[in-house]
Amino acid sequence: MKQVVAFGASSSKKSINKNLATWAASTVTDAEVTTLDLNDFEMPIYSIDRQENGGIPQAAKDFKKYIVQADGIIISFSEHNGTYTAAFKNILDWVSRLEGMLWEERPMLLLSTSPGGNGAATVLASAVAAFPYLKGKVVGSLAIPFYGKNFTVEDGITDQKLAGELQALIKLFSEHL
Secondary structure, three states: OEEEEEEEEOOOOOOHHHHHHHHHHHOOOOEEEEEEOHHHHOOOOOOHHHHHHHOOOHHHHHHHHHHHHOOEEEEEEOOEOOEOOHHHHHHHHHHHOOOOOOOOOOEEEEEEEOOOOOOOHHHHHHHHHHHHHHOOEEEEEEEEOOHHHHEEOOOEEOOHHHHHHHHHHHHHHHHHO
């Protein structure tokens, strides 16, 4: 059975992006899903001085173990001022110091959502552009606008057009596992 790691790139305990990533991962057939919570990987803010003085935190190594063990990764991005959340960016910075293949050439489905009409598309576009340089194999991406209108935890994507788009991306992602 294939192993899928899913997480919302937010430290909010009520993360709508964690809801979206978890739900999307649950629709992947023949896969065991591990959902990560970024709060389990809190570390000091990355700096070269901290790395030289104390090494790489165990939390970064633990996060990397999940990536190494995964056959595929689903991330849904929260957008803070048009970019990654501080919690996600810090994990990204620390884990990238372990080795150059941060995402281990794993197939990735990248999503985003927000309460507004942009659906966090700005940060999603940034991740889609950057992750191949970090050895991510981005097979698809989709921004879901108006989270409260287009998604419920019980039903998932409620807008038929968006649901169809995500279903097609899940199928493509599954084919790459």
